[in-house]
Amino acid sequence: MTPLELLTWARGPGLSIALAICAFGILLRLFEIFSLGRKADLSKAREHSPGSGWRTILSRSLPPPGLMKRAPVTYIGGYVFHLGFAITLFFFVPHIELVRGLTGLSWPGLPTQVIDISAVAGLLALIAVLASRLSNPVKRLLSGFQDYLAWLLTFLPLATGYLAFHHLLIDYTLALALHILSVELLLVALPFTKLFHTVSVFVSRWYNGDIFGRKGVAS
Amino acid sequence: MAHDAPTIAETLRRQGISRRGFLKFCATTASLMALPPSMVPAIAAALEKARRPSVIWLSFQECTGCTESLTRSHTPSIEGLILEQISLDYHHTLQAASGEAAEAAREAAMRENHGKYLLVVDGSIPLGNAGYSTIAGISNLDMLKETAAGAAAVIAVGSCAAYGGLPAALPNPTGAVPVSAIIKDKPVMNVPGCPPIPVVITGVLAHFLTFAALPELDDRGRPKVFYGESIHDRCYRRPFYDQGKFAETFDDEGARKGWCLFKLGCKGPVTYNACATTKWNQGVSFPIQSGHGCIGCSEPGFWDMGPLYKPLSMPIAPVQMMVGAAAAGGAIAGTAMAMRNRAAKKAAQAAHQKVTVDDLEKAK
Amino acid sequence: MPSTDSGAEHGNALPILNEIRHALARLLESGETSVIDLGALPMGPQDEAELLAALGEGEVEATINAGGPSSVRETAFHGVWLLTHRNEAGETLARFIEIAFVPELLMSQAEDVADSAAALAKKLGQAQNG
Amino acid sequence: MSASFERGYNAFKEVLDAPIASFFSSCVHCGLCAEACLFYTETSDPKYTPIHKLEPLRRAWQQEYTVLGRLAKLVGLAKPVTDAELAEWSELVYDSCTLCGRCSMVCPVGNDIAYMVRKMREGMSAAGHAPEGLVTATKRAIQSGSPAGVKWATVEATIKRVQKEFGFEVPVNRENADYLVLMSSWEILNYPEYLGAVGRILNRAGATWTLAQDAYEATNSGIQIGASDLARELVGRIVGAAEQLKVKCVISPECGHAYTAIRWEGPNLMGRPFGFEVKHILEVLDDLRKAGKLKLKGTLDKPLTYHDPCQISRRGGVYEQPRTLLNQLAPQFREMHETGTLNWCCGGGGGVSANERAESLRLTSFKRKKAQIEELGVKTMVTACANCRVVMEEALEHYHMDIEMLGLTELVAEHLDEGKPNE
Structure with a gap:
């Protein structure tokens, strides 16, 4: 199999299989979660509450006062990684083309220099949060195989994409093929690992905001 | 190739070409071979010693596009000089002789220059049925094996000879294979392209002529000087890619301004060839300059690598x-799981025994 | 073949001009000459015109008739020469920018001088004999 | 019958719901909840990381309610939850969690960890892993009516003291009153001035009120230990009395968990909405103030601060009312650095104060509050939860800190303008 054949497989059957597993898994997991149900709360909710599920979906993206100082690596690393990853994912023109190919939606991209910076920032942040995971006693206690797997699966697309873009170490075609394959691995693993937080975070934040909100607290 | 044959430099001098003219020839040859101008002295030195090689050109499952390309090379005098310098002893499209006389010429060249002649092949070789492609009643496979046996080196010209090309496109009805699938005991150089750039064909011939050896090859048997970099990396429109400026259709403002054709399916990023610098038609242009994306014709299996007009990052199949x-x-499996979960939770609720204060501690 | 993107500027001339600047410095410092093959560079339709316009025209212009006409022209920048090799039919074979005090090809070659010396001697001998 | 692992594990299966499933699905092990938990910040022991306290519950969810977890369990790859593990986790679930919910406020993926700990305690208590102190308190609450063993006779003694001191009659079992006044054991035993204060304020406002002989105790050990069956029985006494006496509103006293028990969990435990309102005393005070029925005079002019009881503010939504009152009463009222819905717990909520086993950890965790007080430099702290007050008074003594503690209701009563009621 030549690199171009590998790339073709990745763009063709590989992508279809990965997206199919991802879609299957997300649906399955959502059913799994919602099937456990939630008893209607019979207590009288406050009429005028500053909080709500929808508010918390947004507000939890910001650090609560005081916590940034206590956990700077987690916050800054987390922000830089998520933003770097998101900018690279959603504003690199070839990625937009992929979305256009899948959904017909498209939007303007950013110059490659900007993408380059965001990808490098994302990679460095990932390394920083890994170092923190390995050295911080709390994170080390909490972390298991899945956490490191999720880290690797997130790191690989950025790393291979960077290698491909800059023609480093490996031939571009092979790098591009590996890049797409790494994204496919990410998609396959997404519903069944910690990576599912990309979907469930909206659910959990909503529940949190709703639980607090009905008591009159903006959480 | 007789030992008393004159060297190429001698031949040129006999034609009344001065040393200055020879150096000009060397400089243009260097340019042709995509070698840096600093290589001119080495080329001159090599040509002082180089002698006229015998070349046998075999055409199998092909469309003659490669030969057409070669004969339309934009440097007719140089290439003419080269073709004059080589002894093209067999090329069934170009030679005057035909039938038995032609085959006799091939056999004679093979005999006289055994171990020293250069074999050039265009077209792929069918393995499905020997009768799919024959010349003078000889199957392509047999003729290739027989002719390659005494060759110093083999040059597979065009994507068909190099990779199987169009005949090998899915479902590959003739079982077409490239030269390299059959010839394993000789140096085989691939010069892919559909067709290859004319000056690339003459360039590699010039290299063999000049240095009596194949140029440096990459891991896929291609001469590095021509195939070392991707179209994308050498493309004059690359700055637009970096700035995020793309033509969205073939007739929009971006297309008129000469912006990057990535979104229109350009395969430049994964295609390794010299089109962007060497160009075509006497150096006038190349596909991207003419407003059309690269289709990747010099890459293996390009025909089956997804739609020509879809960007590289787009999925190939719907x-x-x-x-x-x-x-x-997922919804069905999820529903099944949901029903199971609900049943399990109901069962747990049914199994609930009311907790009294006496139930807060384990029985002692 | 007409190009679709006329008039677009791609900025590919600028790196070449920079390369020429460095080559001039080397020439002055150590006498080292440089040659740039214009056929080996990524050039858009306007890039070459831009480059040539930037280089301008200088004081010297020569034609070499050897295996077709080659033009040798100094640009507005002394020491920067533009060489265009053509065949007998006048078609361009190759184009170079040479950074040198005198382009190599303008100088008479020792072999040719030797041949000429011999030829002149022979001619004189013939004249004396005749 | 008795507690057993099977009953506990069955309870896990009962309480796991969609919010918990989404919380466990979302957790990325970032460790930020630890930074919000005073048991971690004051000990630096990673085992006190809030989400870690739920590990057995998480595995129960995974192995019972997810496809992959079930598969893993089937092929023997899953680590089953064991009784020994639950025994080990007892300290984490009861001693090092006050259900204060501060972690629930900071979790970036929105996990309500306190909600989950409350649910996990259902299984822990059914499995017999509740700490002895809480078990004893719960038994006393069910059997004698109060976790501290306070009987009606004690209440009557308090009533007599109040009647003598303030000169008004304390109504008992009076029907159709506006308010049913509840107390916590602490208020009956340690702070009888609460009853006097409430009575004066309500009388001055012209409201009718009553105590109920069958429901004087507001606290609910069933909630703290995590046994809904018992919590239902306890809250049912109040609901029964309120309905029998046909009161309009039940006033939850200055006690955090009592408010959560009656106001938020009560209807869910009973399985029906209430026909009466439930309000915290601070809400009632604010209502009266708004209605012009709470006239105050004079101020307490010294530097003081307000400690938000977690269940009142963060978990209860009552955080503006005390500030409105204090701004009126105390010109030198100052806020601590982290306050309101992001306050730090006293360290004794969620049953921790009733859990003798947790005493030393509780005192260690108080260092957080101590640092807050010292940073502000005040000598007076007002609060609205008798449990917070007792816990902090003990800890202040332990650390030899000379800080005066006040109940907000008392403070209001002390500044009540007792001129003639508005005609």
Whole structure:
């Protein structure tokens, strides 16, 4: 199999299989979660509450006062990684083309220099949060195989994409093929690992905001 | 190739070409071979010693496009000089002789120059049925094996000879294979392209002529000087890619301004060839300069590598159906799991025994 | 073949001009000459015109008739020469920018001088004999 | 019958719901909840990381309610939850969690960890892993009516003291009153001035009120230990009395968990909405103030601060009312650095104060509050939860800190303008 054949497989059957597993898994997991149900709360909710599920979906993206100082690596690393990853994912023109190919939606991209910076920032942040995971006693206690797997699966697309873009170490075609394959691995693993937080975070934040909100607290 | 044959430099001098003219020839040859101008002295030195080689050109499952390309090389005098310098002893499209006389010429060249002649092949070789392609009643496979046996080196010209090309496109009805699938005991150089750039063909011939050896090859048997970099990396429109400026259609403002053709399916990023610098038609232009993306014709299996007009990052096959089906499958499996979960939770609730204060501690 | 993107500027001339600047410095410092093959560079339709316009025209212009006409022209920048090799039919074979005090090809070659010396001697001998 | 692992594990299966499933699905092990938990910040022991306290519950969810977890369990790859593990986790679930919910406020993926700990305690108590102190308190609450063993006779003694001191009659079992006044054991035993204060304020406002002989105790050990069956029985006494006496509103006293028990969990435990309102005393005070029925005079002019009881503010939504009152009463009222819905717990909520086993950890965790007080430099702290007050008074003594503690209701009563009621 030549690199171009590998790339073709990745763009063709590989992508279809990965997206199919991802879609299957997300649906399955959502059913799994919602099937456990939630008893209607019979207590009288406050009429005028500053909080709500929808508010918390947004507000939890910001650090609560005081916590940034206590956990700077987690916050800054987390922000830089998520933003770097998101900018690279959603504003690199070839990625937009992929979305256009899948959904017909498209939007303007950013110059490659900007993408380059965001990808490098994302990679460095990932390394920083890994170092923190390995050295911080709390994170080390909490972390298991899945956490490191999720880290690797997130790191690989950025790393291979960077290698491909800059023609480093490996031939571009092979790098591009590996890049797409790494994204496919990410998609396959997404519903069944910690990576599912990309979907469930909206659910959990909503529940949190709703639980607090009905008591009159903006959480 | 007789030992008393004159060297190429001698031949040129006999034709009344001065040393200055020879150096000009060397400089243009260097340019042709995509070698840096600093190589001119080495080329001159090599040509002082180089002697006229015998060349046998075999055409198998091909369209003659490669030969057409070669004969339309934009440097007729140089290439003419080269073709004059080589002894093209067999080329069934170009030679005057035909039938038995032609085959006799091939056999004679093979005999006289055994171990020293250069074999050039265009077209792929069918393995499915020997009768799919024959010349003078000889199957392509037999003729290739027989002719390659005494060759110093083999040059596979064009994507068909190098990779199987169009005949090998799915479902590959003739079982077409490239030269390299058959010839394993000789140096085989691939000069892919559909067709290859004319000056690339003459360039590699010039290299063999000049240095009596094949140029440096990459891991896929291609001369590095021509195939070392991707079209994308040498493309004059590359700055637009970096700035995020793309033509969206073939007739929009971006297309008129000469912006990057990535979104229109350009395969430049994964295609390794010299088109962007060497160009075509007497150096006038190349596909991207003419407003059309690269189709990647010099890459293996390019015909089966997805739609020509879809960007590289786009999926090749429509995935909506499959993803939709998978999502439906996920919903069905999810519903089954949900029913199981509900039943399990109900069972747990049914198994609940009311907790009294006496139940807060384990029985001693 | 007409190009679709006329008039677009791609900025590919600028790196070449920079390369020429460095080559001039080397020439002055150590006498080292440089040659740039214009056929080996990524050039858009306007890039070459831009480059040539930037280089301008200088004081010297020569034609070499050897295996077709080659033009040798100094640009507005002394020491920067533009060489265009053509065949007998006048078609361009190759184009170079040479950074040198005198382009190599303008100088008479020792072999040719030797041949000429011999030829002149022979001619004189013939004249004396005749 | 008795507690057993099977009953506990069955309870896990009962309480796991969609919010918990989404919370466990979302957790990325970032460790930020630890930074919000005073048991971690004051000990630096990673085992006190809030989400870690739920590990057995998480595995129960995974192995019972997810496809992959079930598969893993089937092929023997899953680590089953064991009784020994639950025994080990007892300290984490009861001693090092006050259900204060501060972690629930900071979790970036929105996990309500306190909600989950409350649910996990259902299984822990059914499995017999509740700490002895809480078990004893719960038994006393069910059997004698109060976790501290306070009987009606004790209440009557308090009533007599109040009647003598303030000169008004304390109504008992009076029907159709506006308010049913509840107390916590602490208020009956340690702070009888609460009853006097409430009575004066309500009388001055012209409201009718009553105590109920069958429901004087507001606290609910069933909630703290995590046994809904018992919590239902306890809250049912109040609901029964309120309905029998046909009161309009039940006033939850200055006690955090009592408010959560009656106001938020009560209807869910009873399985029906209430026909009466439930309000915290601070809400009632604010209502009266708004209605012009609470006239105050004079101020307490010294530097003081307000400690938000977690269940009142963060978990209860009553955080503006005390500030409105204090701004009126105390010109030198100052806020601590982290306050309101992001306050730090006293360290004794969620049953921790009733859990003798947790005493040393509780005192260690108080260092957080101590640092807050010292940073602000005040000598007076007002609060609205008798449990917070007792816990902090003990800890202040332990650390030899000379800080005066006040109940907000008393403070209001002390500044009540007792001129003639508005005609």
